[in-house]
Amino acid sequence: MRNRRLILDAALVVFSRDGYGGATLDSIATGAGLSKPNLLYYFDSKTAIYVTLLSQLLETWLDPLIELDPDGDPVEELLGYVRHKLDMSLELPDESKLFAGEMLQGAPRIMNHLQDELKPLFDRKCAIIQNWIDAGKLAPVDPPHLIFSIWAATQHYADFGAQVSVLLGGENPSVRAAAHLEQMFRKVLQPQTP
Structure with a gap:
């Protein structure tokens, strides 16, 4: 288990930095502090490592969406989801970049999972x-595009972290980003009172 974890941790860094095409088993093995034959004892190919990483990543990244409570306060449930996604993007940027790289390639290795x-x-x-919209508990928004907007607004901080860092002068974006996203999404989601 320890060596598998070392391999997956090293692979995450290599894949998020170099992409699937640029990553090599040699660079992953070096990052893990193992020989290539030792690495191949645990995973039979670069693709096996990559798919394992993506599967674990999807499970982690989808948990906040799974936890969306249909019986909770709709605005607060969705704002909680926004905060959770932002926190994950800031704390796990390599995971976000790995997923973004797979999507940019057309999801060839995880299309079945997506479907x-x-x-x-x-x-x-x-x-x-x-249902929340129909019950008057949320403003009339387009549900799929609301989720896409949440994903785009939060994962931008991971996927374009270098740009964010330069444009903010190296400032940690977490506090201002959280406040901005909450204000923005609250305005979009709050139902109009008659």
């Missing part, structure tokens, strides 16, 4: 949001 697992979850959560 079989993410799509049903996404549809269920969109239905919950639509």
Whole structure:
């Protein structure tokens, strides 16, 4: 288990930095402090390592969406989701970059997961949001595009971290970003009172 964890940790750094095409088993083995033959004892290919990483990543990154409570206060549930996604992006930028890289390639290694697992979850959560809208508990928004907007607004801080750092003069964006996103999404989500 320890060596598998070393390999996966090293691979995350290599894949998020170099992309799937640029990553090599040699660079992953070096990062893990193992020989290439030792690495191949635990994983039979670069693809096996990559798919394992992506599978673990998806499980972690989807947890906050899974936790969206249909019985909770809709605005607070969604703002909590925004905060959780932002925290994850700031704390786990390599994971976000790894996923973004796979998406930019057309998701060739995880398309089945997107279709079989993410799509049903996404549809269920969109239905919950639509139910909240229909009950007058949320402003009328487009549920799929609301979720896309949350993903885009939060993961930008990970996927474009170098740009964010330069433009903010090296300032840690966490406090201002959280306040801004809460203000923005609260205005979008708050139902109008008659």
